[in-house]
Amino acid sequence: MFNKLKYILPIVMTAILGLSAHSVFADSNAWDKPVATLGTSLSSTQKSETLSTLQNAANITDSDELTVTGSTLVKYLDQNQQTFNADSNVYSSALIQKNNSNTGINVKIVDFNGSNNITTITANQYKNAALTAGVTNATIYVTSAVPIDGSGALAGVYAAFAENGETLNQSQVTAAQDEMSTLSDITQANKGTDGYTDSQLNNAVTGAKKDMANKGDNLTVNQITNIVNNQLEQNNLTTIINNNQKTQIINLLVKIQDSGALKSDDFKNQAGKLMDNIQSNAKNVFDKLNTESNRNFIQKLFDSIGNFFKNLFG
Template sequence: MRRRKIMKKIITMISILLASWTFLAFNHGQALADTETPVVTLGGSLTASQRQGTIDTLTQPLNGSNYQTITVTGSDLVKYLNPSGDNFTTSSGVWSSAMIQKTSSGSGINVKILSYNGKNNITTITANQYKNAALTAGITDANIYVTSAVPIDGSGALAGVYAAYAKNGNSLNQEQVNAAQDEINTLSGITQENKDKDGYTDSQLNNAVAGAKSQMAKVGNNISDSQIRDIVTNQININHLGDTITNEQKNQIVNILIEIRDSGALKNSNFKQQAAELSKQIQAGAKNIFDKLNTPENRNFFQQLIDSIVNFFTSLFK
Protein backbone atom coordinates (compact mmCIF):
# COMPACT_ATOMS: atom_id res chain seq x y z
CA MET A 1 0.00 0.00 0.00
CA ARG A 2 2.77 2.40 0.97
CA ARG A 3 4.63 1.62 -2.25
CA ARG A 4 1.48 2.26 -4.28
CA LYS A 5 1.03 5.68 -2.63
CA ILE A 6 4.64 6.61 -3.40
CA MET A 7 4.23 5.56 -7.02
CA LYS A 8 1.03 7.61 -7.26
CA LYS A 9 2.83 10.70 -5.93
CA ILE A 10 5.68 10.21 -8.39
CA ILE A 11 3.26 9.88 -11.31
CA THR A 12 1.42 13.03 -10.17
CA MET A 13 4.68 15.00 -9.95
CA ILE A 14 5.76 13.81 -13.39
CA SER A 15 2.38 14.83 -14.80
CA ILE A 16 2.71 18.31 -13.30
CA LEU A 17 6.25 18.68 -14.64
CA LEU A 18 5.20 17.57 -18.12
CA ALA A 19 2.26 19.97 -18.11
CA SER A 20 4.51 22.82 -16.97
CA TRP A 21 7.11 21.99 -19.60
CA THR A 22 4.44 21.92 -22.33
CA PHE A 23 3.08 25.29 -21.21
CA LEU A 24 6.52 26.90 -21.11
CA ALA A 25 7.59 25.42 -24.44
CA PHE A 26 4.39 26.63 -26.11
CA ASN A 27 4.73 30.15 -24.78
CA HIS A 28 8.45 30.27 -25.52
CA GLY A 29 7.70 29.28 -29.09
CA GLN A 30 5.08 32.01 -29.34
CA ALA A 31 7.50 34.64 -28.13
CA LEU A 32 10.10 33.55 -30.65
CA ALA A 33 7.55 33.50 -33.43
CA ASP A 34 6.63 37.10 -32.63
CA THR A 35 10.22 38.33 -32.62
CA GLU A 36 11.65 36.26 -35.45
CA THR A 37 9.65 38.11 -38.13
CA PRO A 38 11.85 41.06 -39.16
CA VAL A 39 10.30 44.50 -38.75
CA VAL A 40 10.88 47.23 -41.33
CA THR A 41 10.43 50.74 -39.93
CA LEU A 42 9.61 53.35 -42.56
CA GLY A 43 9.94 57.11 -42.15
CA GLY A 44 6.52 58.73 -42.36
CA SER A 45 7.82 61.56 -44.58
CA LEU A 46 8.83 59.27 -47.44
CA THR A 47 7.05 59.66 -50.75
CA ALA A 48 5.40 56.56 -52.24
CA SER A 49 8.42 56.06 -54.50
CA GLN A 50 10.92 56.56 -51.67
CA ARG A 51 8.92 54.23 -49.43
CA GLN A 52 9.12 51.40 -51.96
CA GLY A 53 12.78 52.12 -52.63
CA THR A 54 13.46 51.99 -48.89
CA ILE A 55 11.64 48.67 -48.54
CA ASP A 56 13.60 47.24 -51.47
CA THR A 57 16.88 48.41 -49.93
CA LEU A 58 16.22 47.17 -46.39
CA THR A 59 14.75 43.78 -47.32
CA GLN A 60 17.56 42.72 -49.67
CA PRO A 61 19.32 40.77 -46.86
CA LEU A 62 16.12 38.73 -46.30
CA ASN A 63 16.27 37.01 -49.71
CA GLY A 64 12.52 36.96 -50.03
CA SER A 65 11.64 36.04 -46.44
CA ASN A 66 8.59 37.51 -44.75
CA TYR A 67 8.66 40.79 -42.88
CA GLN A 68 6.26 43.26 -41.33
CA THR A 69 6.28 47.08 -41.61
CA ILE A 70 5.53 49.97 -39.30
CA THR A 71 5.54 53.70 -40.06
CA VAL A 72 7.57 56.02 -37.83
CA THR A 73 6.25 59.58 -37.43
CA GLY A 74 7.06 62.70 -35.45
CA SER A 75 4.97 61.30 -32.61
CA ASP A 76 7.42 58.41 -32.27
CA LEU A 77 10.35 60.84 -32.17
CA VAL A 78 8.59 62.76 -29.39
CA LYS A 79 7.83 59.55 -27.48
CA TYR A 80 11.23 57.89 -27.66
CA LEU A 81 13.76 60.70 -28.19
CA ASN A 82 12.42 63.83 -26.47
CA PRO A 83 12.73 62.42 -22.91
CA SER A 84 16.52 62.52 -23.38
CA GLY A 85 16.45 66.21 -24.32
CA ASP A 86 15.66 66.32 -28.04
CA ASN A 87 13.10 68.84 -29.27
CA PHE A 88 11.08 66.96 -31.86
CA THR A 89 7.40 67.75 -32.44
CA THR A 90 4.58 65.59 -33.74
CA SER A 91 4.99 67.32 -37.11
CA SER A 92 8.74 66.58 -37.34
CA GLY A 93 9.73 64.77 -40.53
CA VAL A 94 11.13 61.24 -40.54
CA TRP A 95 13.06 59.82 -43.50
CA SER A 96 15.70 57.47 -42.04
CA SER A 97 14.43 53.90 -41.82
CA ALA A 98 15.57 50.57 -40.44
CA MET A 99 15.00 46.86 -40.34
CA ILE A 100 15.56 44.82 -37.21
CA GLN A 101 15.98 41.06 -37.34
CA LYS A 102 16.38 38.90 -34.23
CA THR A 103 19.29 36.46 -34.31
CA SER A 104 20.44 33.47 -32.29
CA SER A 105 21.46 33.91 -28.66
CA GLY A 106 25.02 35.10 -28.21
CA SER A 107 25.43 36.52 -31.71
CA GLY A 108 25.49 40.11 -30.48
CA ILE A 109 24.30 43.33 -32.10
CA ASN A 110 25.20 43.82 -35.75
CA VAL A 111 24.49 47.10 -37.56
CA LYS A 112 24.96 47.87 -41.23
CA ILE A 113 24.19 51.17 -42.93
CA LEU A 114 22.90 50.45 -46.44
CA SER A 115 23.34 52.81 -49.36
CA TYR A 116 20.17 54.12 -51.00
CA ASN A 117 20.58 54.22 -54.79
CA GLY A 118 24.34 53.94 -54.30
CA LYS A 119 24.66 56.71 -51.69
CA ASN A 120 25.05 56.61 -47.92
CA ASN A 121 22.57 59.23 -46.74
CA ILE A 122 23.09 58.75 -42.98
CA THR A 123 25.22 61.83 -42.37
CA THR A 124 25.96 61.79 -38.64
CA ILE A 125 25.43 58.51 -36.78
CA THR A 126 27.90 55.71 -37.50
CA ALA A 127 27.22 51.98 -37.42
CA ASN A 128 29.31 51.60 -34.26
CA GLN A 129 27.38 54.40 -32.56
CA TYR A 130 24.13 52.63 -33.41
CA LYS A 131 25.57 49.43 -31.93
CA ASN A 132 26.57 51.00 -28.64
CA ALA A 133 23.25 52.81 -28.32
CA ALA A 134 21.30 49.63 -29.05
CA LEU A 135 23.28 47.80 -26.35
CA THR A 136 22.56 50.53 -23.81
CA ALA A 137 18.85 50.57 -24.72
CA GLY A 138 18.61 46.86 -23.89
CA ILE A 139 18.59 45.35 -27.37
CA THR A 140 20.34 41.98 -27.65
CA ASP A 141 21.21 39.57 -30.47
CA ALA A 142 19.91 41.41 -33.51
CA ASN A 143 20.81 42.47 -37.03
CA ILE A 144 19.91 46.11 -37.64
CA TYR A 145 19.99 47.63 -41.13
CA VAL A 146 19.69 51.39 -41.61
CA THR A 147 19.13 53.53 -44.70
CA SER A 148 17.63 56.85 -45.81
CA ALA A 149 16.27 58.10 -49.10
CA VAL A 150 17.57 61.61 -48.34
CA PRO A 151 20.62 62.92 -46.46
CA ILE A 152 19.70 62.95 -42.75
CA ASP A 153 21.39 62.44 -39.36
CA GLY A 154 19.70 59.07 -38.72
CA SER A 155 17.74 59.70 -35.49
CA GLY A 156 14.49 58.46 -37.00
CA ALA A 157 15.97 55.05 -37.70
CA LEU A 158 16.81 54.53 -34.03
CA ALA A 159 13.35 55.64 -32.91
CA GLY A 160 11.99 53.10 -35.38
CA VAL A 161 14.02 50.33 -33.78
CA TYR A 162 12.57 51.22 -30.38
CA ALA A 163 9.06 51.28 -31.87
CA ALA A 164 9.66 47.90 -33.54
CA TYR A 165 10.47 46.36 -30.17
CA ALA A 166 7.32 47.84 -28.66
CA LYS A 167 5.26 46.43 -31.54
CA ASN A 168 6.36 42.92 -30.63
CA GLY A 169 5.51 43.41 -26.97
CA ASN A 170 9.10 44.00 -25.87
CA SER A 171 8.97 47.64 -24.82
CA LEU A 172 12.39 48.89 -23.76
CA ASN A 173 13.12 50.60 -20.45
CA GLN A 174 12.74 54.35 -21.08
CA GLU A 175 15.63 55.24 -18.76
CA GLN A 176 17.93 53.02 -20.82
CA VAL A 177 16.56 54.53 -24.04
CA ASN A 178 17.29 58.01 -22.63
CA ALA A 179 20.83 56.94 -21.76
CA ALA A 180 21.24 55.46 -25.24
CA GLN A 181 20.18 58.72 -26.87
CA ASP A 182 22.50 60.78 -24.67
CA GLU A 183 25.28 58.33 -25.50
CA ILE A 184 24.76 58.54 -29.25
CA ASN A 185 24.67 62.36 -29.12
CA THR A 186 27.84 62.43 -27.02
CA LEU A 187 29.83 59.96 -29.12
CA SER A 188 28.78 61.49 -32.43
CA GLY A 189 29.75 64.91 -31.06
CA ILE A 190 33.19 63.68 -29.98
CA THR A 191 33.75 62.09 -33.37
CA GLN A 192 32.79 65.33 -35.13
CA GLU A 193 35.21 67.29 -32.93
CA ASN A 194 38.08 64.88 -33.67
CA LYS A 195 37.36 63.85 -37.27
CA ASP A 196 40.40 65.64 -38.71
CA LYS A 197 42.87 64.57 -36.03
CA ASP A 198 45.58 62.02 -36.72
CA GLY A 199 45.42 58.93 -34.52
CA TYR A 200 41.66 59.15 -34.00
CA THR A 201 38.89 56.99 -35.44
CA ASP A 202 35.27 56.49 -34.46
CA SER A 203 36.03 52.77 -34.16
CA GLN A 204 38.61 53.41 -31.43
CA LEU A 205 36.17 55.58 -29.47
CA ASN A 206 33.31 53.10 -29.67
CA ASN A 207 35.60 50.19 -28.85
CA ALA A 208 36.75 52.08 -25.75
CA VAL A 209 33.13 52.64 -24.69
CA ALA A 210 32.13 49.02 -25.38
CA GLY A 211 35.18 47.83 -23.46
CA ALA A 212 34.29 50.12 -20.55
CA LYS A 213 30.75 48.72 -20.47
CA SER A 214 32.10 45.18 -20.37
CA GLN A 215 34.47 46.01 -17.50
CA MET A 216 31.70 47.85 -15.62
CA ALA A 217 29.46 44.81 -15.92
CA LYS A 218 32.18 42.64 -14.35
CA VAL A 219 32.13 44.84 -11.26
CA GLY A 220 28.34 45.10 -11.17
CA ASN A 221 25.60 47.65 -10.69
CA ASN A 222 27.18 48.99 -7.47
CA ILE A 223 30.24 50.27 -9.31
CA SER A 224 31.23 53.74 -8.08
CA ASP A 225 31.80 56.91 -10.09
CA SER A 226 35.54 56.78 -9.38
CA GLN A 227 35.74 53.18 -10.55
CA ILE A 228 34.02 54.15 -13.80
CA ARG A 229 36.49 57.01 -14.27
CA ASP A 230 39.45 54.65 -13.78
CA ILE A 231 37.99 52.20 -16.31
CA VAL A 232 37.42 54.97 -18.86
CA THR A 233 41.00 56.22 -18.41
CA ASN A 234 42.38 52.76 -19.07
CA GLN A 235 40.12 52.11 -22.05
CA ILE A 236 41.17 55.41 -23.59
CA ASN A 237 44.80 54.38 -23.17
CA ILE A 238 44.23 50.83 -24.45
CA ASN A 239 42.69 52.29 -27.61
CA HIS A 240 45.53 54.80 -27.97
CA LEU A 241 43.33 57.86 -27.60
CA GLY A 242 45.20 59.38 -24.65
CA ASP A 243 46.79 62.07 -26.81
CA THR A 244 43.53 62.84 -28.64
CA ILE A 245 40.63 62.77 -26.19
CA THR A 246 40.48 65.98 -24.16
CA ASN A 247 39.67 66.09 -20.46
CA GLU A 248 36.27 67.58 -21.29
CA GLN A 249 35.51 64.75 -23.72
CA LYS A 250 36.70 62.21 -21.17
CA ASN A 251 34.33 63.71 -18.60
CA GLN A 252 31.49 63.44 -21.12
CA ILE A 253 32.21 59.73 -21.59
CA VAL A 254 32.39 59.16 -17.82
CA ASN A 255 29.08 60.98 -17.30
CA ILE A 256 27.40 58.90 -20.01
CA LEU A 257 28.60 55.65 -18.44
CA ILE A 258 27.39 56.81 -15.01
CA GLU A 259 24.00 57.49 -16.60
CA ILE A 260 24.06 54.01 -18.14
CA ARG A 261 24.76 52.49 -14.73
CA ASP A 262 21.95 54.54 -13.15
CA SER A 263 19.53 53.45 -15.90
CA GLY A 264 19.76 49.86 -14.65
CA ALA A 265 21.40 48.54 -17.83
CA LEU A 266 24.07 46.66 -15.86
CA LYS A 267 21.40 44.59 -14.12
CA ASN A 268 20.72 42.75 -17.37
CA SER A 269 22.50 39.40 -17.22
CA ASN A 270 23.23 39.59 -20.97
CA PHE A 271 24.85 43.03 -20.84
CA LYS A 272 28.42 41.86 -20.15
CA GLN A 273 28.36 39.21 -22.88
CA GLN A 274 26.78 41.56 -25.42
CA ALA A 275 29.31 44.31 -24.62
CA ALA A 276 32.24 41.91 -25.05
CA GLU A 277 30.78 40.66 -28.33
CA LEU A 278 30.32 44.24 -29.52
CA SER A 279 33.96 45.02 -28.83
CA LYS A 280 35.01 41.99 -30.89
CA GLN A 281 32.78 43.12 -33.77
CA ILE A 282 34.14 46.66 -33.74
CA GLN A 283 37.72 45.38 -33.82
CA ALA A 284 36.94 42.90 -36.60
CA GLY A 285 35.27 45.66 -38.64
CA ALA A 286 38.34 47.88 -38.36
CA LYS A 287 41.00 45.18 -38.36
CA ASN A 288 43.56 47.33 -40.17
CA ILE A 289 43.36 49.92 -37.40
CA PHE A 290 43.44 47.59 -34.42
CA ASP A 291 46.17 45.38 -35.84
CA LYS A 292 48.45 48.42 -35.68
CA LEU A 293 47.33 49.30 -32.16
CA ASN A 294 47.23 45.83 -30.61
CA THR A 295 50.87 44.87 -30.80
CA PRO A 296 51.84 42.23 -28.20
CA GLU A 297 53.75 44.85 -26.21
CA ASN A 298 50.90 47.38 -26.15
CA ARG A 299 48.18 44.85 -25.45
CA ASN A 300 50.03 42.98 -22.73
CA PHE A 301 50.84 46.13 -20.77
CA PHE A 302 47.43 47.77 -20.92
CA GLN A 303 45.40 44.58 -20.60
CA GLN A 304 47.34 43.50 -17.53
CA LEU A 305 46.84 46.94 -16.04
CA ILE A 306 43.07 47.05 -16.55
CA ASP A 307 42.63 43.40 -15.53
CA SER A 308 44.39 44.07 -12.25
CA ILE A 309 42.22 47.12 -11.55
CA VAL A 310 38.97 45.33 -12.38
CA ASN A 311 39.96 42.28 -10.34
CA PHE A 312 40.75 44.53 -7.39
CA PHE A 313 37.38 46.29 -7.53
CA THR A 314 35.55 43.00 -8.06
CA SER A 315 37.21 41.50 -4.97
CA LEU A 316 35.97 44.43 -2.87
CA PHE A 317 32.37 43.54 -3.62
CA LYS A 318 32.90 39.87 -2.95
Protein backbone atom coordinates (compact mmCIF):
# COMPACT_ATOMS: atom_id res chain seq x y z
CA MET A 1 0.00 0.00 0.00
CA PHE A 2 2.68 2.51 0.99
CA ASN A 3 4.68 1.78 -2.15
CA LYS A 4 1.67 2.77 -4.19
CA LEU A 5 1.17 5.94 -2.15
CA LYS A 6 4.82 6.85 -2.69
CA TYR A 7 4.14 7.22 -6.42
CA ILE A 8 0.65 8.66 -6.43
CA LEU A 9 1.00 11.37 -3.74
CA PRO A 10 3.61 13.48 -5.62
CA ILE A 11 1.25 13.52 -8.60
CA VAL A 12 -1.66 14.63 -6.43
CA MET A 13 0.39 17.38 -4.79
CA THR A 14 1.72 18.64 -8.13
CA ALA A 15 -1.77 18.86 -9.54
CA ILE A 16 -3.13 20.63 -6.46
CA LEU A 17 -0.26 23.11 -6.29
CA GLY A 18 -0.55 23.81 -9.99
CA LEU A 19 -4.26 24.51 -9.68
CA SER A 20 -3.66 26.69 -6.63
CA ALA A 21 -1.00 28.74 -8.40
CA HIS A 22 -3.34 29.10 -11.34
CA SER A 23 -6.13 30.50 -9.18
CA VAL A 24 -4.18 33.14 -7.27
CA PHE A 25 -2.47 34.80 -10.23
CA ALA A 26 -3.55 38.43 -10.77
CA ASP A 27 -2.66 41.28 -13.08
CA SER A 28 -2.92 44.78 -11.66
CA ASN A 29 -2.10 46.74 -14.82
CA ALA A 30 -5.56 47.97 -15.81
CA TRP A 31 -5.70 51.05 -18.05
CA ASP A 32 -7.28 54.30 -16.89
CA LYS A 33 -9.79 54.15 -19.75
CA PRO A 34 -10.67 51.68 -22.50
CA VAL A 35 -9.21 52.44 -25.93
CA ALA A 36 -11.27 52.57 -29.12
CA THR A 37 -9.19 51.95 -32.25
CA LEU A 38 -11.02 53.31 -35.29
CA GLY A 39 -10.22 52.61 -38.93
CA THR A 40 -8.94 55.60 -40.85
CA SER A 41 -11.17 54.87 -43.87
CA LEU A 42 -14.39 55.38 -41.94
CA SER A 43 -16.49 58.37 -42.93
CA SER A 44 -17.39 60.78 -40.13
CA THR A 45 -20.83 59.16 -39.82
CA GLN A 46 -19.38 55.65 -39.87
CA LYS A 47 -16.80 56.63 -37.29
CA SER A 48 -19.46 57.99 -34.95
CA GLU A 49 -21.67 54.93 -35.41
CA THR A 50 -18.71 52.56 -34.96
CA LEU A 51 -17.69 54.24 -31.72
CA SER A 52 -21.27 54.07 -30.42
CA THR A 53 -21.55 50.41 -31.42
CA LEU A 54 -18.39 49.49 -29.55
CA GLN A 55 -19.14 51.56 -26.45
CA ASN A 56 -22.69 50.21 -26.23
CA ALA A 57 -21.38 46.65 -26.46
CA ALA A 58 -18.92 47.37 -23.65
CA ASN A 59 -21.56 49.28 -21.66
CA ILE A 60 -19.39 52.38 -21.35
CA THR A 61 -19.76 56.02 -22.39
CA ASP A 62 -16.15 57.18 -22.50
CA SER A 63 -12.95 55.87 -24.05
CA ASP A 64 -9.69 57.07 -25.48
CA GLU A 65 -9.50 57.01 -29.30
CA LEU A 66 -6.75 55.82 -31.60
CA THR A 67 -6.79 55.92 -35.41
CA VAL A 68 -5.60 52.82 -37.25
CA THR A 69 -4.08 53.51 -40.68
CA GLY A 70 -2.47 51.50 -43.44
CA SER A 71 0.86 52.26 -41.82
CA THR A 72 -0.43 50.65 -38.60
CA LEU A 73 -1.23 47.50 -40.57
CA VAL A 74 2.26 47.46 -42.04
CA LYS A 75 3.94 48.09 -38.69
CA TYR A 76 2.21 45.30 -36.78
CA LEU A 77 0.96 42.80 -39.34
CA ASP A 78 2.91 42.99 -42.58
CA GLN A 79 6.31 44.64 -42.41
CA ASN A 80 7.25 43.11 -45.78
CA GLN A 81 4.15 44.76 -47.30
CA GLN A 82 3.02 41.62 -49.08
CA THR A 83 -0.64 42.31 -48.28
CA PHE A 84 -0.86 45.82 -46.83
CA ASN A 85 0.79 49.17 -47.49
CA ALA A 86 0.55 52.68 -46.10
CA ASP A 87 -2.41 53.43 -48.38
CA SER A 88 -4.45 50.35 -47.40
CA ASN A 89 -8.04 50.98 -46.34
CA VAL A 90 -8.91 50.27 -42.72
CA TYR A 91 -12.51 49.86 -41.58
CA SER A 92 -12.54 47.21 -38.87
CA SER A 93 -12.29 48.71 -35.41
CA ALA A 94 -11.95 47.57 -31.82
CA LEU A 95 -12.47 48.64 -28.25
CA ILE A 96 -10.03 47.23 -25.72
CA GLN A 97 -10.63 47.06 -21.97
CA LYS A 98 -7.50 46.08 -20.02
CA ASN A 99 -8.63 44.40 -16.83
CA ASN A 100 -6.93 44.45 -13.44
CA SER A 101 -7.79 40.87 -12.48
CA ASN A 102 -7.10 37.40 -13.81
CA THR A 103 -9.86 37.40 -16.43
CA GLY A 104 -7.88 36.10 -19.40
CA ILE A 105 -8.58 37.17 -22.98
CA ASN A 106 -12.10 37.53 -24.31
CA VAL A 107 -13.19 38.76 -27.75
CA LYS A 108 -16.70 39.65 -28.89
CA ILE A 109 -17.48 40.39 -32.52
CA VAL A 110 -20.28 42.96 -32.49
CA ASP A 111 -22.86 43.40 -35.24
CA PHE A 112 -22.88 46.78 -37.00
CA ASN A 113 -26.48 47.86 -37.67
CA GLY A 114 -27.56 44.24 -37.43
CA SER A 115 -24.82 42.71 -39.59
CA ASN A 116 -21.62 40.86 -38.71
CA ASN A 117 -19.21 42.53 -41.14
CA ILE A 118 -16.06 40.69 -39.98
CA THR A 119 -15.87 38.24 -42.86
CA THR A 120 -12.76 36.18 -42.19
CA ILE A 121 -11.33 36.30 -38.67
CA THR A 122 -13.32 34.52 -35.95
CA ALA A 123 -13.49 35.55 -32.31
CA ASN A 124 -11.43 32.51 -31.31
CA GLN A 125 -8.76 33.34 -33.91
CA TYR A 126 -8.51 36.86 -32.48
CA LYS A 127 -8.14 35.35 -29.01
CA ASN A 128 -5.37 32.95 -29.97
CA ALA A 129 -3.47 35.63 -31.88
CA ALA A 130 -3.73 37.97 -28.89
CA LEU A 131 -2.41 35.22 -26.59
CA THR A 132 0.60 34.56 -28.82
CA ALA A 133 1.32 38.28 -29.17
CA GLY A 134 1.49 38.67 -25.39
CA VAL A 135 -1.88 40.26 -24.63
CA THR A 136 -3.10 39.53 -21.09
CA ASN A 137 -6.39 40.02 -19.24
CA ALA A 138 -8.28 42.02 -21.85
CA THR A 139 -11.82 42.18 -23.16
CA ILE A 140 -11.87 43.15 -26.83
CA TYR A 141 -14.90 44.22 -28.88
CA VAL A 142 -14.60 44.15 -32.67
CA THR A 143 -16.87 45.56 -35.38
CA SER A 144 -16.81 47.03 -38.88
CA ALA A 145 -19.06 49.42 -40.76
CA VAL A 146 -18.45 47.49 -44.01
CA PRO A 147 -17.70 43.82 -44.78
CA ILE A 148 -13.96 43.32 -44.27
CA ASP A 149 -11.56 40.60 -43.08
CA GLY A 150 -10.91 42.24 -39.69
CA SER A 151 -7.14 42.78 -39.79
CA GLY A 152 -7.46 46.45 -38.89
CA ALA A 153 -9.05 45.59 -35.57
CA LEU A 154 -6.19 43.26 -34.67
CA ALA A 155 -3.56 45.87 -35.56
CA GLY A 156 -5.54 48.29 -33.42
CA VAL A 157 -5.30 45.98 -30.42
CA TYR A 158 -1.52 45.90 -30.68
CA ALA A 159 -1.37 49.67 -31.19
CA ALA A 160 -3.58 50.25 -28.14
CA PHE A 161 -1.21 48.24 -25.95
CA ALA A 162 1.76 50.21 -27.26
CA GLU A 163 -0.09 53.47 -26.63
CA ASN A 164 -0.50 52.41 -22.99
CA GLY A 165 3.18 51.63 -22.52
CA GLU A 166 2.87 47.88 -23.11
CA THR A 167 4.59 47.45 -26.47
CA LEU A 168 4.37 43.81 -27.50
CA ASN A 169 7.31 41.74 -28.70
CA GLN A 170 7.44 42.02 -32.50
CA SER A 171 8.55 38.40 -32.94
CA GLN A 172 5.47 37.27 -31.05
CA VAL A 173 3.24 39.64 -33.04
CA THR A 174 4.65 38.21 -36.28
CA ALA A 175 4.05 34.66 -35.05
CA ALA A 176 0.51 35.68 -34.08
CA GLN A 177 -0.15 36.93 -37.62
CA ASP A 178 1.11 33.62 -39.04
CA GLU A 179 -1.18 31.87 -36.60
CA MET A 180 -4.16 33.94 -37.68
CA SER A 181 -3.55 33.09 -41.32
CA THR A 182 -2.95 29.38 -40.66
CA LEU A 183 -6.00 28.81 -38.48
CA SER A 184 -8.22 30.85 -40.78
CA ASP A 185 -7.12 28.81 -43.80
CA ILE A 186 -7.73 25.51 -41.98
CA THR A 187 -11.19 26.61 -40.87
CA GLN A 188 -12.08 27.73 -44.39
CA ALA A 189 -10.84 24.42 -45.81
CA ASN A 190 -13.00 22.46 -43.36
CA LYS A 191 -16.07 24.68 -43.59
CA GLY A 192 -19.17 22.48 -43.64
CA THR A 193 -17.26 19.36 -42.60
CA ASP A 194 -19.33 17.23 -40.23
CA GLY A 195 -17.78 17.14 -36.75
CA TYR A 196 -15.59 20.22 -37.27
CA THR A 197 -15.86 23.63 -35.63
CA ASP A 198 -13.48 26.56 -35.39
CA SER A 199 -13.82 26.29 -31.60
CA GLN A 200 -12.36 22.76 -31.60
CA LEU A 201 -9.38 23.84 -33.69
CA ASN A 202 -8.63 26.89 -31.57
CA ASN A 203 -9.09 24.94 -28.34
CA ALA A 204 -6.62 22.32 -29.64
CA VAL A 205 -4.04 24.98 -30.54
CA THR A 206 -4.50 26.79 -27.22
CA GLY A 207 -4.18 23.48 -25.39
CA ALA A 208 -0.99 22.74 -27.32
CA LYS A 209 0.43 26.11 -26.28
CA LYS A 210 -0.40 25.39 -22.65
CA ASP A 211 1.12 21.91 -22.83
CA MET A 212 4.27 23.33 -24.42
CA ALA A 213 4.58 25.98 -21.73
CA ASN A 214 4.26 23.26 -19.07
CA LYS A 215 7.22 21.42 -20.58
CA GLY A 216 9.55 24.41 -21.11
CA ASP A 217 10.59 26.63 -23.99
CA ASN A 218 13.03 24.42 -25.86
CA LEU A 219 10.94 21.52 -27.11
CA THR A 220 11.93 19.37 -30.07
CA VAL A 221 9.75 19.05 -33.14
CA ASN A 222 8.99 15.49 -32.07
CA GLN A 223 7.78 16.68 -28.66
CA ILE A 224 5.60 19.35 -30.27
CA THR A 225 4.23 16.76 -32.71
CA ASN A 226 3.22 14.49 -29.83
CA ILE A 227 1.48 17.42 -28.10
CA VAL A 228 -0.40 18.30 -31.29
CA ASN A 229 -1.47 14.68 -31.81
CA ASN A 230 -2.76 14.55 -28.23
CA GLN A 231 -4.71 17.80 -28.58
CA LEU A 232 -6.24 16.79 -31.91
CA GLU A 233 -7.40 13.57 -30.27
CA GLN A 234 -8.85 15.36 -27.25
CA ASN A 235 -10.77 17.72 -29.54
CA ASN A 236 -12.00 14.91 -31.81
CA LEU A 237 -10.14 16.26 -34.85
CA THR A 238 -7.81 13.34 -35.60
CA THR A 239 -9.79 12.15 -38.63
CA ILE A 240 -10.65 15.67 -39.84
CA ILE A 241 -7.34 17.55 -39.80
CA ASN A 242 -5.27 16.12 -42.65
CA ASN A 243 -1.51 15.57 -42.53
CA ASN A 244 -0.73 18.77 -44.40
CA GLN A 245 -2.85 20.83 -41.99
CA LYS A 246 -1.28 19.08 -39.00
CA THR A 247 2.17 19.92 -40.35
CA GLN A 248 1.08 23.57 -40.66
CA ILE A 249 -0.01 23.57 -37.02
CA ILE A 250 3.26 21.98 -35.88
CA ASN A 251 5.32 24.50 -37.88
CA LEU A 252 3.21 27.30 -36.42
CA LEU A 253 3.87 26.14 -32.86
CA VAL A 254 7.59 25.93 -33.60
CA LYS A 255 7.43 29.59 -34.70
CA ILE A 256 5.55 30.50 -31.55
CA GLN A 257 8.22 28.81 -29.43
CA ASP A 258 10.98 30.53 -31.42
CA SER A 259 9.26 33.91 -30.88
CA GLY A 260 9.90 33.66 -27.14
CA ALA A 261 6.21 33.55 -26.20
CA LEU A 262 6.67 30.52 -23.95
CA LYS A 263 9.22 32.36 -21.80
CA SER A 264 6.50 34.59 -20.33
CA ASP A 265 5.27 33.64 -16.86
CA ASP A 266 1.81 34.84 -17.92
CA PHE A 267 1.57 32.66 -21.01
CA LYS A 268 0.58 29.35 -19.42
CA ASN A 269 -1.96 31.00 -17.14
CA GLN A 270 -3.52 32.99 -19.99
CA ALA A 271 -3.64 29.87 -22.19
CA GLY A 272 -5.55 28.02 -19.47
CA LYS A 273 -7.98 30.90 -19.13
CA LEU A 274 -8.44 31.00 -22.90
CA MET A 275 -9.25 27.28 -23.04
CA ASP A 276 -11.93 27.82 -20.39
CA ASN A 277 -13.27 30.75 -22.40
CA ILE A 278 -13.42 28.87 -25.72
CA GLN A 279 -15.11 25.86 -24.15
CA SER A 280 -17.61 28.00 -22.23
CA ASN A 281 -18.63 29.88 -25.37
CA ALA A 282 -19.13 26.63 -27.32
CA LYS A 283 -20.53 24.50 -24.53
CA ASN A 284 -22.80 22.56 -26.86
CA VAL A 285 -19.75 21.45 -28.87
CA PHE A 286 -17.53 20.48 -25.95
CA ASP A 287 -20.27 18.74 -23.99
CA LYS A 288 -20.44 16.25 -26.85
CA LEU A 289 -16.68 15.72 -26.65
CA ASN A 290 -16.76 15.04 -22.91
CA THR A 291 -16.72 11.28 -23.37
CA GLU A 292 -14.52 8.65 -21.71
CA SER A 293 -12.02 8.77 -24.58
CA ASN A 294 -11.92 12.55 -24.90
CA ARG A 295 -11.87 13.82 -21.31
CA ASN A 296 -8.86 15.93 -20.52
CA PHE A 297 -5.78 14.69 -18.76
CA ILE A 298 -6.54 16.26 -15.39
CA GLN A 299 -9.98 14.66 -15.26
CA LYS A 300 -8.50 11.27 -16.12
CA LEU A 301 -5.81 11.80 -13.49
CA PHE A 302 -8.31 12.49 -10.73
CA ASP A 303 -10.49 9.60 -11.90
CA SER A 304 -7.52 7.26 -11.55
CA ILE A 305 -6.66 8.71 -8.14
CA GLY A 306 -10.26 8.27 -7.00
CA ASN A 307 -10.35 4.69 -8.23
CA PHE A 308 -7.00 4.00 -6.57
CA PHE A 309 -8.22 5.08 -3.12
CA LYS A 310 -11.56 3.40 -3.66
CA ASN A 311 -9.82 0.10 -4.34
CA LEU A 312 -7.30 0.73 -1.56
CA PHE A 313 -9.80 1.37 1.21
CA GLY A 314 -12.90 -0.21 -0.26
